[in-house]
Amino acid sequence: MMAFTAEELIKIRRQLHQIPEIGMEEFETSAKLMAIIKSLPQTFLEIKTWKTAILVHVQGKNPSKTIGYRTDIDGLPVTEQTGLPYASKHAGRMHACGHDIHMTVALGILSHFAEVQPECNLTFLFQPSEEILSGGKQVYESGVMDEWMPDEIYAFHDNPQLPAGTIGCRLGTLFAGTCEIHATFTGKSGHAAYPHMANDMVVAGAQFVNQIQTIVSRNVDPIQAGVVTLGHFEAGTTGNVIAGKCQIDGTIRALTQVNNRLIQKRVEAIAKGVAQAFDCQLDLKLEQGGYYPVENNDQTTKAFIDFMQANPEVDFVETQPAMTGEDFGFLLSKIPGTMFWLGVDSPYSLHSEYLAPKEEAIFAGVKAMVAYIEHRQTEVFAAKY
Template sequence: MNPFIKIRRELHQIPELGFQEYKTQQYLLDYLSKLPQERLEIKKWRTGLFVKIQGIKPKQTIGYRADIDGLPIHEETGLDCLSVHEGRMHACGHDFHMSIALGLITHFVNKAIDDDLLFIFQPAEEGPGGAEPMLKSEIMAGWQPDMIIALHIAPEYPVGSIGVKEGLLFANTSELFIDLKGKGGHAAYPHQTNDMIVAACALVTQLQSVVSRNVDPLDSAVVTIGKITGGTVQNVIAETARLEGTIRTLSAESMARVKDRIIALVNGIETGYQCQAAVDYGSMYHQVYNEEVLTREFIEYAEQRSGIDVIHCKEAMTGEDFGYMLAEIPGFMFWLGVDSEYGLHHAKLNPNEAAIEKAISFIADYLQFKSAQN
């Protein structure tokens, strides 16, 4: 078995939520400790890692980011390497991302190139967001790369393919939490209460008009309410309700416009249903914007490589906090085809492990090519 498939399976068994990746961090450290240490320097940052490989005659530092956290999902894959953490799963492919990064580190500690390489194992990508604070850390200030890249698995693409485009790749995203508080009471006396189940339902319906009537039809935005909680028992009118959702837009201007409209609708609910409301946007992720020159060069390189099929993809409404790094450091992200019947964040996601070896080989060659340019 390919050693990095074995690593992926072991990592798949220990998914941990954002900033709780203690086992994961230790696993990475244990593996890295067995590699040649002459040109390797490792620094811990919270539950993440910075791993620097010194080049022979560096003119630049090339960065590579791999996220490391899992999701609060009960796994239903039936795999032998099933998660041993109940209610936790690597359902977004971060186990793949880490094993590929370890494969690249292993390659370059044994085969030096001219430039320095910085591998960033980033916690909390799924929330509350590790990229922005990691970017602002003292370690990054001393080791900040001149360019940076990352990948994300794509279940819908076949193994051997990559999806990439210049410019905007992933959307601006924001969490959305709305708490409503009215007056509860007996179900037989609704006139003596302010029912927050009714208010919540009305608000959900009104929120559907935000995109259709407040966003330019030539732009794109999404407002999704994924969870509603409220009430205690069938014969008691609910005093409180909570809506949880997400906002996604292809421009910062649309994000601001959508949020303004949500506040206006919530204010109307307060008046119309005689209740109190609070809105919290939680974590917000910056758009992933691929720097045009570097991305175009990468596409041209990939198109000339045998065994790699380049898919010129469209922008997606997915969110990725790697966007914060790209806002400060030139670089790009691309999709890696893994050919899974089930998609990202699904309890049955089962990526094809053949993509791991292909990714390591392809990216290692690209990084060597990029270093040799200078």
């Protein structure tokens, strides 16, 4: 069997698009991927699984080093509204973040190197649960990658705002790190006419919300980026009852792990201060998991950008950082590597129920990454190590 053609990749993508599944429940997706992988020549391949993850190791001719390539495989709890003939068959589930595109590009790259043995080893990670539960962190910490641990690793995210097939990247941080905030303040409910006999958590919660707004404006270096958004505030049951409990939920976004930690510490200090000032109980959870900033390695990213800019078949653009989160940041905190954008040209944003990426991006992504890996392993990879 030859490497997948553009037409075959589009067919695969449409099959994957129809069967989106939530993180750590990607059973049908994983089975479909496994069937496709096993249809490839197996001469150079070894396969491992961990829960719904699949790892494929390609044995190189001179296996002193290993290049890694990661794709995510999960979907979102979104009801698709595209009207496409190959729309999701799973009610309330959709590949609204384009992971079907991600998987298909990975399969295209793998199909080439299953036919053409690489110089160095390659490790492909088909990773579950990027959207929730920090799947990359879970896979890494499980130890399943240890035997085939890459020396450097690459991944992309599709970008509806870029023309189809365009490669976008930058030195430094590509995506923000995230941390979820869950704060519950508990006081004492009571009658609206007798506030002295109650402990009003609407007032306590309001003070917390107001003080949180000072973190980025007064604690974060103004030339660096950070965002704290509190999107959920719930307290009370009716207008004439003082609320005895307030639940507030939000998110932190920062372009470096240092600033993410700084903001977390300030959130914690403010929450504790409000609890002390209002003599109430506090239950605070700050959940970062594996959603670290996607901080591209200087060495691998310079090599990647230099190659893409010099390749006449690639339309390359330098992009700005984005406040979106991606659990590839955890893997980059452990393994040097680079994440980039692949344009898919859609008027609808990631996570939209109307997202319909242009499929010509798939083969463009495959060609660009096959060429880069071949270049990196022979000309740059060997020279650097």
